Amino acid sequence: MVSLTINGKVVRAEEGEYLLAVIRRMGIDVPALCQHEAVEPYGGCRLCMVEITKDSWDGWKKYVTSCLYPVEQDLIVTTHSDKVNDLRRGILDLFLARNPETPLIQKLxxxxxxxxxxxxxxxxPNDCILCSICTRVCDAMGFSAISMVNRGHGKEVAPPLHQAPPDCVGCLACAQACPTNYITYEDVGNRRTIWNKQFELLVCDKTGRPTITKEFADYLIKNREIPEDYFRIDDASHREELADKMGRITRWSVTEEAK
Amino acid sequence: MKHDLAKIPEIIGRYPQQESSLIMVLQDIQKEFNYLPCEALEQTAEALHVPLSKVFSVSTFYNAFSLTKKGDVVVRVCIGTACHIRGARQIQEQLETALKIQAGETTRDEKFTLEVVGCVGACAMAPVVLTNEQYHAQCKVHTVKKLVSKR
Structure with missing residues (x-):
């Protein structure tokens, strides 16, 4: 355990923890757009920037992304000094130039x-804030169907060769994790379309309601030792169990949840 | 230039079949074909056990890689600061007129591709034009056309 000071309060934290986790645990509101519980910190949005110093630093201060900065003994952290707020305002100014019509950005x-x-x-403009949560979540799921392509002002999320991604199984993890709902999909009857790729949804034997895609089910049956008829029974306990298994990245069916 | 796609496996085989060989393999393919054919990306992904999306990500990130076919001769006009001061734009315009294409395009006969690039590290020789890997120093507006005359 290490002890450090955050906004004047002495707190204890596990060694190896990152600052942002400790700050959030204290109930302090530090914005972060590229943070997702299912994946490693990324340091992409820069909004979680905080000011750090130590008594031994002789008045020196540093500005670091708290999502990637491990806790240190005797660290003194300030989350909302004038300078930090100025830095965040500068970053948000750039976000507003890129995503002027995105509600999440406008609000922040x-x-x-x-x-x-x-x-x-x-x-x-579009609603993509380039947080890369979708691509990282896709990696975490084990598919790596989409990635960041190009760079600079041409950077975007895209499937390989801008064609229907061969490795996509239509699990919707990317669409569900997207903080701005930029990634869209369509479910019509038992057909699903995402990234311009068509999928067939399995249906529940009893209710006839669609569950998950055939490709996704095949993957889970093969790699996560889930029985074959599992996705043909549509009930709440199965939904819960699967959500737990998948680290809550993806849920059984969004259409159901919306009801 | 005829592109012999059958060469791809040999190129991939030059390096250990692992993720860290990715850029070296892509560089060799780029050198061989002057661009990265789709088939090459797919075969590389499979051989090196790297997701196709990652291969695509890397090949679109670096300027050294191109996903579109290029001409036999890639003409690069440096428009870095020193070359710019010494008239790189006029050189570029001359070449555009001579080849009847804009920078970034390839002639219809696939002989020439014209590109503008940032500094090529030869500022003392400004303005500089490259034809494939050959440097041409102190290019002049009235003679630069010779570099692209059809032989």
Whole structure:
């Protein structure tokens, strides 16, 4: 255990923990857009930036992304100093230029006193904030069907060769984890379309309601030792169990949840 | 240039069949074909046990890789600071007129591709034009067309 000071309060934390986890546990609201419980920290959005110092640092301060900074003995952390807020405002200003119409960004920016970007907003904006949660979640699921492609202002999330991704099983993990609902899919009857790829959904023997895609079921049966008829019975306990098994990354069926 | 896709397995086989060989394999394929054919990406992914999405990610990240076919001769006009000051834009325009294409395009006969690049590290020789790997120093507007005259 190490002890450190966060916003004037002395707290204890496990060695190896990251600052952001400790800060959030204290109930302090530090924004972070690329954080997802199912995957490793990424340091992409830079919004969780905090100020750190130590008594022995002779007045020196550092600004670090708290999601990636491990706790240290005697560290003094400030989460909302004027300078930190300024840094966050600067980052949100850039986010607003990229995603001027995205509600999540608008709200966060408003929290920091910004209603519009001081830069020129990009001409045809979309809701992708490039947090890479979708691609990392896809990796965590073991499919790696999509990835970040290109770089700089051309960077985007895309399937390989911009074609229907061969490794995608239609599990919807990417769409469900997307913080801005940029990734869309369509379920019509027992057909699902995501990333321009068509899937057939299995249906429950009793209720006739769609469960998960055939490809996803095949994968789970083969790799996670789930019995073959498991996905043909649509009940709450199965949904719960599967959600637990998959680290709650993906749920059985979003259509059901929406009801 | 004829692209012999059958060569791909041999190129992939030059390196250990693991993830860390990815960039070296792609570089060799790029060198052989002047671009990365789809088939090459797929075969590389399979041989090195890397997801196709990661191979695509890497091949779109680096400027050294191209996913579109290029001409036999890739003409690169440096427009870095030193070359810019010494008239790189005029050189570029001359080449565009001569080849009847814009920078970034390939002639219809697939002989030439014209590109503009940042600094090529030869500022003392500005303005610089590269034809494939050959450097041409102190290019002049009235003579640069010779570099792309059809032989």
């Amino acid at each position: 920016a408003a929290d920091y006193g910004l209603t519009r970007t001081s830069y020129e907003a990009i001409p045809e």
